[in-house]
Amino acid sequence: MTTDTALKVADYKSDLKPIWCSGCGDYGVITPFYQALAEIQAQPKDTVIVSGIGCSGRFPYFCNTYGFHGVHGRALPTAAGVKIANPDLAVVAVGGDGDGLGIGGGHVAHVCRKNIDMTYILIDNSIYGLTKGQSSPTSPLDMTSKTAPYAYLEDPVNPLLMMLAYDASFVARGYSGKPKVLKELFTRALKHEGFSVLHIYSPCVSMNKQVTFKTMNEIVQPLPDDWDTSDRLKGMEMAMDTGTFYTGVVYEDHRPTIHRRLDDLEERSGRYDELGDLFRQYK
Amino acid sequence: MATHDLVVRIGGEGGEGVISCGEILSRAVARGGLNIHAFRTFPAEIRGGLAMFQLRGSDGPARSLSQSVDVLCAINHNAYDAYVGNIKSDGVLLYDPAFVKIDDRLGGRRRIELPLDAISNEATGASRAKNMVAMGALLAVFDVPVEYGKTLAGEHFGTKGEDVVRMNQGAIEAGHTYALQHMAEIRKPFNRIPDRDQILVNGNEACAMGAIAAGVDFVPGYPITPATPIFEFLCRELPRFGGKAVQFEDEIASLAAGIGASFAGKRVLTATSGPGLSLMSETLNLAAMTECPITIINVMRGGPSTGMPTKTEQSDLKFAIYGTSGESPRCIMAPLDIYDCFWQTVRAVRIAEKYQIPVIVLTDQALAYTSQNIDTPDLTDVELGERLAPPLDTDPETFERYADTENGISPMPIPGVHELMYMSTGLEHTPKGAPNYTPANHELMTAKRFRKLTALGRRVVQQSHVEEEEPEGVEVGIIGWGSTYGAITEAIEQIEADTGVRVAHLHPRILSPLPEWRIRQFLGPLKKLIVPEENYTGQYAHFLKGKFGIKPIEIHKAHGVPFTAEELVGAIKEEL
Numbered sequence: 099m100t101t102d103t104a105l106k107v108a109d110y111k112s113d114l115k116p117i118w119c120s121g122c123g124d125y126g127v128i129t130p131f132y133q134a135l136a137e138i139q140a141q142p143k144d145t146v147i148v149s150g151i152g153c154s155g156r157f158p159y160f161c162n163t164y165g166f167h168g169v170h171g172r173a174l175p176t177a178a179g180v181k182i183a184n185p186d187l188a189v190v191a192v193g194g195d196g197d198g199l200g201i202g203g204g205h206v207a208h209v210c211r212k213n214i215d216m217t218y219i220l221i222d223n224s225i226y227g228l229t230k231g232q233s234s235p236t237s238p239l240d241m242t243s244k245t246a247p248y249a250y251l252e253d254p255v256n257p258l259l260m261m262l263a264y265d266a267s268f269v270a271r272g273y274s275g276k277p278k279v280l281k282e283l284f285t286r287a288l289k290h291e292g293f294s295v296l297h298i299y300s301p302c303v304s305m306n307k308q309v310t311f312k313t314m315n316e317i318v319q320p321l322p323d324d325w326d327t328s329d330r331l332k333g334m335e336m337a338m339d340t341g342t343f344y345t346g347v348v349y350e351d352h353r354p355t356i357h358r359r360l361d362d363l364e365e366r367s368g369r370y371d372e373l374g375d376l377f378r379q380y381k
Numbered sequence: 382m383a384t385h386d387l388v389v390r391i392g393g394e395g396g397e398g399v400i401s402c403g404e405i406l407s408r409a410v411a412r413g414g415l416n417i418h419a420f421r422t423f424p425a426e427i428r429g430g431l432a433m434f435q436l437r438g439s440d441g442p443a444r445s446l447s448q449s450v451d452v453l454c455a456i457n458h459n460a461y462d463a464y465v466g467n468i469k470s471d472g473v474l475l476y477d478p479a480f481v482k483i484d485d486r487l488g489g490r491r492r493i494e495l496p497l498d499a500i501s502n503e504a505t506g507a508s509r510a511k512n513m514v515a516m517g518a519l520l521a522v523f524d525v526p527v528e529y530g531k532t533l534a535g536e537h538f539g540t541k542g543e544d545v546v547r548m549n550q551g552a553i554e555a556g557h558t559y560a561l562q563h564m565a566e567i568r569k570p571f572n573r574i575p576d577r578d579q580i581l582v583n584g585n586e587a588c589a590m591g592a593i594a595a596g597v598d599f600v601p602g603y604p605i606t607p608a609t610p611i612f613e614f615l616c617r618e619l620p621r622f623g624g625k626a627v628q629f630e631d632e633i634a635s636l637a638a639g640i641g642a643s644f645a646g647k648r649v650l651t652a653t654s655g656p657g658l659s660l661m662s663e664t665l666n667l668a669a670m671t672e673c674p675i676t677i678i679n680v681m682r683g684g685p686s687t688g689m690p691t692k693t694e695q696s697d698l699k700f701a702i703y704g705t706s707g708e709s710p711r712c713i714m715a716p717l718d719i720y721d722c723f724w725q726t727v728r729a730v731r732i733a734e735k736y737q738i739p740v741i742v743l744t745d746q747a748l749a750y751t752s753q754n755i756d757t758p759d760l761t762d763v764e765l766g767e768r769l770a771p772p773l774d775t776d777p778e779t780f781e782r783y784a785d786t787e788n789g790i791s792p793m794p795i796p797g798v799h800e801l802m803y804m805s806t807g808l809e810h811t812p813k814g815a816p817n818y819t820p821a822n823h824e825l826m827t828a829k830r831f832r833k834l835t836a837l838g839r840r841v842v843q844q845s846h847v848e849e850e851e852p853e854g855v856e857v858g859i860i861g862w863g864s865t866y867g868a869i870t871e872a873i874e875q876i877e878a879d880t881g882v883r884v885a886h887l888h889p890r891i892l893s894p895l896p897e898w899r900i901r902q903f904l905g906p907l908k909k910l911i912v913p914e915e916n917y918t919g920q921y922a923h924f925l926k927g928k929f930g931i932k933p934i935e936i937h938k939a940h941g942v943p944f945t946a947e948e949l950v951g952a953i954k955e956e957l
Contacts (some may be wrong), residue, residue: 114815143800166641166806167806168671169637175635176637179601179640179641186797187796200601362625367620381579381580
């Protein structure tokens with residue numbers, strides 16, 4: 099592959115075939131993702147996909163890019179390290195609701211604050227699928243699971259509201275039952291300079307009998323055509339409407355990334371030519 | 382040639398400027414041509430509680446702290462209370478009569494009034510410069526030109542404006558004048574060596590400088606006592622060398638980001654202490670499994686749990702070696718003094734890069750907060766060591782990131798550089814990086830990862846010999862590790878002088894993998910092996926016991942403060 103030949107969708111697929119269950123929502127996520135990579139002509143050697151643990155953690159194995167499959171809950175800080183190390187790379191972090199909102203939930207606020215220029219694909223199915231059916235941070239109240247055999251006793255996290263509250267500089271929501279919309283959302287998220295979050299609902303057909311393609315199809319609606327993506331407060335109001343699952347770009351803000359700020363820092367600190375300059379301060 | 386030593390301890394209320402007094406005094410005495418060893422303790426609170434600064438100036442090697450002092454400068458009564466018993470029988474107490482009530486605990490030891498508060502008020506119109514009065518007086522005791530202290534105070538207080546500088550310099554001058562009149566007899570006939578090419582640094586600063594010399598260009602971090610100053614130093618200095626230091630939300634994120642940056646081709650180092658290392662243990666394994674080089678400086682403090690954050694202990698060794706789920710290769714090192722902090726950090730980064738493993742460097746609060754003047758490191762001796770990279774024309778079809786090579790080291794492509802996209806994963810994987818849980822593959826890959834440690838172990842044997850051979854016919858030997866080097870060395874000198882018994886000393890800098898051949902050679906002629914450690918359970922002694930089936934005599938100290946040579950002399954003599 100060379101940079102002067104246009105890359106096709108197939109060029110982004112690795113030799114490994116996805117091993118998700120038949121009918122899994124994640125197929126509806128990865129296909130438009132390949133299409134978006136082709137749309138923006140991402141260079142595989144300059145692209146890194148970092149994942150955590152869970153069904154969605156397998157995502158990078160199926161992509162013909164650099165991939166890093168780390169530990170549970172740490173996809174965001176790991177990806178942050180990759181991007182800060184080399185801002186020329188295109189960096190994508192991917193993980194599920196358990197990985198990103200449960201064990202790794204503490205990291206979200208801080209990647210948002212740093213405004214690291216990368217895309218976070220949060221694939222939500224309200225269940226721990228890989229470990230076969232335990233409650234997750236987005237499981238609805240009262241939903242039964244293997245760890246809530248009688249009823250789930252907690253209220254779910256609202257991922258969209260959380261991302262808006264933490265002021266991620268790009269917040270979008272999609273649904274794996276609408277892959278065409280997803281391709282557009284991926285394309286915009288990848289192009290956004292700053293931290294972009296794409297919350298995607300992707301039903302688990304094996305373990306979650308309560309939130310399904312059928313129940314989702316009933317509540318999914320595109321955002322109105324005249325939606326104002328600069329109105330964060332309005333976005334939060336919309337996020338709090340749990341009766342409708344609006345899809346589209348909810349919020350977009352353009353502000354400096356940490357990479358730019360770090361470059362400024364180098365100017366502020368001044369340069370030393372050699373270590374001897376530093377030693378002299380300690381004579 | 383006889384050497385001369387003068388040990389001065391300054392004690393006062395935290396916030397009374399004891400530490401800044403000690404810091405400026407140290408630098409002035411070092412510039413005056415003596416070897417210094419300076420140590421401090423302070424309460425965890427920013428203000429309140431007893432703060433102590435101890436400065437040993439010597440024209441010989443000042444390798445360790447001393448338990449007993451020649452001069453105690455008591456700014457308040459608490460300091461007198463706590464330390465009067467540490468004054469040598471021929472030592473002297475300097476005290477402010479307005480605050481210190483002498484009692485019979487002083488015994489027959491000399492005392493000289495040093496009315497700090499009164500002098501400060503007279504010279505500056507305020508009490509708060511009394512630490513500088515003390516400094517001026519102690520400059521006279523060390524026979525260092527008062528100008529050295531005034532110049533340094535000018536630099537120290539420069540940002541606070543001319544008035545503050547003038548006030549402090551006036552206080553120094555007044556203290557110095559007073560001491561010349563009242564304390565002339567404390568002075569010692571030092572043989573000074575002025576104008577040496579030296580720097581005055583503590584262990585944390587030496588590690589941080591070592592990191593820069595090692596070409597570290599990414600430092601993620603999270604503050605934790607007593608390692609924070611390493612991170613602060615690198616936040617300040619690394620941008621001046623084109624590197625990046627970034628604070629993360631916790632140690633887990635910090636090490637995860639470090640691994641990400643290492644994967645992306647950076648030379649990465651982070652600094653932490655026991656509780657932080659505990660949080661890093663899962664990600665540390667990820668580094669070992671994905672074979673991403675990373676260096677962690679772990680500045681040990683009193684544990685367990687929150688323990689004693691501002692006190693020292695050598696108690697993270699077992700955790701550093703074994704603290705892992707599953708089995709993963711890592712290298713554990715321990716610098717033995719301030720100079721060594723610089724060089725072992727350089728070496729740690731080199732080992733991490735070369736063997737693609739995590740390296741943990743164990744220093745401790747005592748090293749971290751001990752200052753010494755050391756020869757300015759000769760940078761022509763710095764050997765960086767490169768990570769093994771695949772040739773740019775490597776065929777992606779046949780390329781294996783985790784190739785099963787003879788020494789276990791496999792070529793590591795860098796995103797954005799090599800067109801060799803691969804999966805780096807914490808799952809067990811094939812040489813190509815695909816997940817694989819078959820027995821044969823797990824055996825193959827475990828052995829491949831551990832072969833790197835075997836290869837390193839062979840190198841360590843070649844590199845870790847001490848200069849001189851053990852003395853002929855020696856029957857008693859000591860193995861130590863880390864910051865106890867100075868106290869053990871001085872204790873042995875003392876024992877040999879007192880008793881004529883020769884004692885051999887081995888102090889490996891790489892603790893794991895063990896320099897096995899070298900240790901066997903050392904153990905060969907010995908009838909007794911003594912292992913002193915600043916912990917309760919004898920962690921290194923147990924490690925040696927397990928490897929060599931020997932029964933060392935263990936000397937433990939878990940007080941939160943370092944061994945002194947005097948203590949070790951007593952403890953070792955009992956075993957002779």
